Amino acid sequence: LFTLLTFLLLFPIFMSCAKPAMSVPLSTDSRFFVDQHGHRVKLACVNWASHLETMVAEGLSKQPMDTISAKIASMGFNCVRFTYATFMLTNTTLGNLTVEQSFLNNNLNESLAGIKALNPSILHLPVIEVFKRVVASMGRHNVMVILDNHISKPGWCCSLTDGNGFFGDEFFDPDVWQEGLVRMATMFKGVPNVVGMSLRNEPRGDRQDVELWFKYFERAAEAVHKANPDVLILLSGLDYAIDLTFLRNRSLNLSFDRKLGFEFHRYGFTKQNDWKGSNPNQMCGQVVNELKNTSLFMLDKGYPLFVSEFGADLRGNNENDNRFLNCFLGVMAEYDMDFALWTLFGSYYLRQGNYGIDEVYAVLNWNWCGLRNATYSARYSSIQPRFQVPGLPEAYKHKIIYHPQTGLCVLRNSLSMDDPLVLGPCNESEAWSYNTQNILSLKESYMCLQAKALGEPARLGEVCKDPSSKWKMISDSKMHLWSEGRDGSSVCLDVDSSNTIVTNDCKCLADETDCDPASQWFKLVDRNKF
Structure with a gap:
């Protein structure tokens, strides 16, 4: 139905719809994010990981930092959900590791050679300084940043047994977590392209508790806002960020307003949905009704809702993901959702003990040089522009x-x-x-x-x-x-x-x-x- 040639002809048209330069800081107006002038800003983001073992943004062994930032903007994304691990900020031994030390500690000699060739200026910098330089690079290309606390201990996320799931888990001390959030908020105070902070990725596990969620997220939200009043504060629901039902009849008790939004995630594999083995119409209807019950109702309550992770296998041969995406893109367009696509990075330095593995959900290919799948990229481009602009005549x-x-x-x-x-x-x-x-x-x-x-x-x-x-x-x-x-x-x-x-x-x-x-x-x- 849609050929590569067609995409190449239409890609400039898709891209002309994106407007990455915004008047920041952002705030909220009912269900929308707005700029300083009250104009709607649609977050059309992509995820870029910096939370794994090296604590260095993925891809710096494949392309120069500014080349990656420019590529993000050229693909029509106006922001990045930039992930990090708490211990990078709260464990000085980790945070002060140089890039070279971090990569040698993880036996990443080949990736280190790539960084020496393509990003030599960061080699002897602490990893936390490199994090700041990547944010600055995105700022030079008018790319906004949502700082996402993805995990506490650097590594792949997520599982029920990784010790990072919920307050009280092995690596998830609420006081240490809040300390890391405040340090991050303080570090980026006054940095204009840092427009928001996601306080924790995918709360999950046997310790999940609604009362503890309210207790610690309210406390952390107040602390972050005090440290950096400019940033949006985004909160995830329970059960891997798919369940916000506990907010249907209850709201957070916060001293500030117009800065709060919520986020949820969805994939073809969420809740082990069997798209391939089910009738597509029935499965789509079931999932849409579930979304209305677990998350979309927050829009009617007057809060912005940020789909901070969704995506699909871009090789194109995963029938489960293909069916899911055909349904979910309809939801995304219908509700004109703010989003962060999973994911940007075509490969990893190290993931779950494997070196240099391919990321089949990525918009970029393994060497970060080009698009993995132009047809899919065109589909994502279609939901980047705003469909709805509040305040216009009826x-x-x-x-x-x-x-x-x-x-x-x-x-x-x-x-x-x-x-x-x-x-x-x-x-x-x-x-x-x-x-x-x-x-x-x-x-x-x-x-x-x-x-x-x-x-x-x-x-x-x-x-x-x-x-x-x-x-x-x-x-x-x-x-x-x-x-x-x-x-x-x-x-x-x-x-x-x-x-x-x-x-x-x-x-x-x-x-x-x-x-x-x-x-x-x-x-x-x-x-x-x-």
């Missing part, structure tokens, strides 16, 4: 017809009603309206979307009263647009191999598991800007 509101499988939207190929509709960049989409009679029409026009017959292109028409002009959202996924063709056939909106909008038999409406409805999944997304 007349600006309209719909776009978003196609998660490609990251494109339905648009006119020409002004002629005889020409078929096609998929194209969402920033070129016409404004659509969808009324209570289930009619999809071009806003402020007499033209509506119509189904002709099975296997034929859907087209615009001017007589919009017959059944072929009515489109219902059906199936558990609520992403099939169903209509009745003029020949009496029952059809769903679909996309053919040339990206033309057609109508075909509806897919996967029964209980079958060996079908793929992704080409027929569309989201009617609210937008109020052109």
Whole structure:
């Protein structure tokens, strides 16, 4: 449906939508993050790890630091969730290790040689100083930073037995944790591109306790805000950051406001979901309903919600992840979510005892030189721009017809009603309206979307009263647009191999598991800007 050549032609259009330069510091206005002037800032971030054994940002053996920062900005990301380990700040022996010492201690001679060649100026610096230099490098490229306390003891995260899961675990002393947070907040006070701090990644484990969560997160939030009043404070829920239900009827007791947001994570493997072995429509509907119950309700409570981790295997052959992503990108577009994609880094110095291993979820390839999968990168690019901008006139509101499988939207190929509709960049989409009679029409026009017959292109028409002009959202996924063709056939909106909008038999409406409805999944997304 979407070729590499198509992506290369459209990539500059996708990138033109991102606006990384912001008026900071940021604050909150109901569910949105806003700048100093009250204008919405959508966090379109990518994760960059610095929390593993070396405590050095991944990739500095592959590319110069500024090259990586420039690459982040060129891919349309306006911020980075930059991870770190508490002990880098609270254990002076660790924090004062030079890069060379840290890499030699971990037998990383090959990676050390790469750093000597590509980033020689950091070789004899303490790892904590290098952390600051990476943040400064991102600042030079107008990339904002969310400082993420990923773990206490440097290493891979996360498991139920790593001693880092919840307060009272072997490496998770709440006083030491708070000390590290305050030191980090103080270190970056007055650094304009550091716009937020995520206080802890993925609380989890047998010690999880709601009362302790409130006790220690309230205390730490106050301490961080006192040390650095400019930064946003982001809090994760329980059970690997998927459960915020305990906040449905209870709020934190804090002395400050307009700085608090919440975060959640989601992957194809979350809760051991079997996307491959389930009916895709049913599984998507189940997961969306679960998200509404466990996290999305926070938007209705008036808090920003930051999807600080989600992603998929970008090799493209993981059916579980592919099905998940087709569903979840629809959620991301529908709710216009702030996010941090997992992940940037194409390889690791050291992960779980393995040297130089590939990261198949990364947007960059193993040597950090190029995109791992251009088609997937185009899809992520489609959710980087803002769809919703608060404060604009009501007349600006309209719909776009978003196609998660490609990251494109339905648009006119020409002004002629005889020409078929096609998929194209969402920033070129016409404004659509969808009324209570289930009619999809071009806003402020007499033209509506119509189904002709099975296997034929859907087209615009001017007589919009017959059944072929009515489109219902059906199936558990609520992403099939169903209509009745003029020949009496029952059809769903679909996309053919040339990206033309057609109508075909509806897919996967029964209980079958060996079908793929992704080409027929569309989201009617609210937008109020052109």
